[in-house]
Amino acid sequence: MRACEYPKNTDKNLPTQLLQLQDLTLLWNGKVTASCSSGDAIMITFCFQKNGEKEESLIRKRGLHAMHCPVRIWASIVDRILSYPGTSMSSPVNTVYLNGKLGFISSAMITAHLRQVMRSLDKDFPLSKVTPHSIRASYATMLFQQGASLEAVKLNGRWKSNAFLLYICKNSLVVNLSPALRDQQNLQCIYVN
Template identity: 30%
Template sequence: MLRVKRRARNAPYIGPAAGTRGAASRTTTAHASARPTTVTTHMATDLPTQLSLPVIPLSTPPVVDPHQQVMANFPINENRGEQISVGPLQIPCPTGREISVTDTSSNMASLEYRIEAHLAAADSKNTAATYSRALDSFTEFRYNLPSFWPPSVDQIVYYLAYLSAKNISFSTAKCYLSGLSYHLQIQGKEDTTKVFIVKKMLEGMHRLNPLKDIRAPISLPLLNRVTLALPSVCKNYYEATLFTVAFHLAFFALLRASELTVSTNTSYAISIHGLGFYKNQIKLRIRGSKTDQYAVGSIVQIDLNQETSTLFQSLQHYLHSRPTSPGPLLLHLNGKPLTSYQFTSILHKALRFIEVDTSTFKFHSFRIGGATHMHLSGVPEEHIKIKGRWKSNAVKSYIRV
């Protein structure tokens, strides 16, 4: 039997098992005693000098019981009272070819790294960070409590009460429970976050502190006012054109921040090669999003009309002056990509310039405003859902009439 020595790791799916080390030692000892050994016979000094042994004549062969002769090949372990193996059976093979035994111990380390890589790639970076924060929050809660794993149902219930006392929102508490559930399931433990009382606690948190979306929609008239204010808040004409294109694309293509701008956690921003700019039509290749993490991609089309004429003109001027660097569609003159922070910062500067409160306007205000504008224009909800790449009925919460 080949034995593989596993190296110690901190992988989330492997945990210590009670009594494993002692059981392994006993098993190893049992197997060691069962292995066939070669004994060398010699004369010991403490034996008597004269031994009384029966003499067997050479001419007369010993009489052996056939049953005993057969059983001699299968020795019995007197301590355990069970039959043990004396060696591997010989398997017939072609003449001149030896049986090869593959040692898999050298491959186990590389396989373990592959397991970790696959598990890490199964979740997005944002999801992994949220689950890590959930574990940190739960560890902080039970600082002076028993830290057994899996945690008891009582600890989960008190943890939710602890989050409520800290004025943590329902959505955040739900995310933290999802993080605990992930760590429990990945280790094959009992998921104590799925019991009935925990679900009712979450329900109560939602009723007492209902989730309120304070993000206001950007309407088309407000978009036009913001666009006119950009030359007064941007440092040059190129920057004003850049943000005009960015604001209009976010509105008419119902874009998420990760689909238009660049951040450290995402790489889904529309590239220059993902733009198809025609006389009467714009086509955008969406590379991926939080609902398309396998990066299947999709195409968004914007047609030329009276409402989109500003976008077509601004995009033509922008492409004429844009640096020739490959990469994201929206670049500054120094070749650096547009970020979501810069997008929101210039938006707030333009809103303050036209004396509009900025507290309720975020990047997502363009996506909400674009969906609401399509609904008011008579576009069916199913078409809005397809263009906005919604996978569920969440599109209903984006239509603010």
């Protein structure tokens, strides 16, 4: 969920490394498999992250819905990129092939797309607030609103601190409050942390 791990970014001060195809490993019953169709999980290894963590691996299991299944999505990204001439397992995950040449999805391209979608949903929303980082904040809020525990939200977002609680508090003022947030005790707990 850290946007800087996926697109090309022009900020040279970001220590986070862009994911490469070799950082993705398909698993079947906990063992490495080359078959996308039989993989029941995907392991994503983050070589170096903004928080200083190195070689952290995260495993996501196959989902029921193809459109939202991390195994199917990552397998299709790997297959697509490897189908381009001149690519290999060291190719970044944001590689695209346009007009006969390799290119890369940038943070600016994602920002433009997100703002276009937001404009179609709410013409009055201030577009300056929509960035790739919005995905991270929105994901944390949606997980919590769907009943995930604070610990699960923290684990899914790979947060090492409780900074994610600010996203949940801020965003919950804009969207419908979840049953957990309606409980005054939980609300106090979030603000105290």
